[in-house]
Amino acid sequence: MDFKKIVQDGKFDLHMHTTASDGDYTPEDVVEKAYDAGLQTIAITDHDTMAGLEAALDTGKKLGINVIRGIELSTKFRGKTVDILGYNLASTAKLEQILKEMRSEREDRATRIIKKFTDLGMPISLDDVNKYSQGDVISRPHIAKAVVEKGYVKDSQMVFDLYLADGRPCAVDKMVITPEEGIQLIKEAGGIAVLAHPVLLGDDKLVLKLLQFPFDGIEVWHRKQNKADNKRYEALAGQFGLIMTGGSDFHNDQHQLGVFGFSMQA
Numbered sequence: 001m002d003f004k005k006i007v008q009d010g011k012f013d014l015h016m017h018t019t020a021s022d023g024d025y026t027p028e029d030v031v032e033k034a035y036d037a038g039l040q041t042i043a044i045t046d047h048d049t050m051a052g053l054e055a056a057l058d059t060g061k062k063l064g065i066n067v068i069r070g071i072e073l074s075t076k077f078r079g080k081t082v083d084i085l086g087y088n089l090a091s092t093a094k095l096e097q098i099l100k101e102m103r104s105e106r107e108d109r110a111t112r113i114i115k116k117f118t119d120l121g122m123p124i125s126l127d128d129v130n131k132y133s134q135g136d137v138i139s140r141p142h143i144a145k146a147v148v149e150k151g152y153v154k155d156s157q158m159v160f161d162l163y164l165a166d167g168r169p170c171a172v173d174k175m176v177i178t179p180e181e182g183i184q185l186i187k188e189a190g191g192i193a194v195l196a197h198p199v200l201l202g203d204d205k206l207v208l209k210l211l212q213f214p215f216d217g218i219e220v221w222h223r224k225q226n227k228a229d230n231k232r233y234e235a236l237a238g239q240f241g242l243i244m245t246g247g248s249d250f251h252n253d254q255h256q257l258g259v260f261g262f263s264m265q266a
Contacts, residue, residue, distance in 0.1 A: 007262075017072075022140075047137065050069070069089045072086075073085075098177070098185060102175055109175075128149070193216050194218060
């Protein structure tokens with residue numbers, strides 16, 4: 001896979017989510033939206049699951065758009081969440097087992113979060129949440145939507161700010177693996193491991209520490225990174241000999257496919 005050529009062509013988005021994790025659109029719909037946006041290469045990178053890939057790949061073949069098999073693995077390092085994008089993955093028994101364990105843990109976590117809301121006088125059920133997860137991996141945005149639907153809180157962002165963010169009353173820790181473990185899983189599956197949205201770590205010293213691990217690339221362009229960030233991470237990519245990637249981190253209509261601060265002069 002020639003990431004340099006993908007970037008040079010300019011019509012790409014390598015960070016997108018679907019209903020297989022916490023996105024609003026099905027894998028088929030996301031690929032169709034990417035096609036309509038004039039993109040040529042995309043990656044489906046759902047959180048801790050590969051469940052939507054086959055549907056996305058099939059749609060990509062029909063429309064003539066290149067769909068890369070991807071994932072966004074959740075890891076933890078020094079108390080901070082470190083997301084790792086994996087590209088060009090094959091399914092392995094070890095990877096599938098870890099993802100299965102993560103899925104089971106997310107279901108248990110969801111049950112515990114639901115109980116916390118109920119204990120606070122805001123009863124919701126697993127069925128309420130499953131309307132939004134559609135049987136796929138349950139995530140906090142699905143729970144937030146169920147809380148909003150019940151009329152307890154105005155919008156999903158407020159649910160996070162008041163109840164679901166780390167340290168808030170309904171927060172529950174999730175199963176975590178280390179960045180080293182995440183990178184190893186991706187590489188054992190024949191994939192390429194990329195440090196996702198480094199600006200969200202809020203600490204470039206931490207970014208430098210993480211880049212001591214055997215990452216293949218860094219997400220230089222992301223919708224939450226400005227031009228100065230892009231320049232800084234492009235320089236780090238050169239310093240460490242890393243592949244440069246970029247993506248919108250698309251979840252819903254608040255995010256624009258293919259728009260993430262990228263330009264050939266960025």
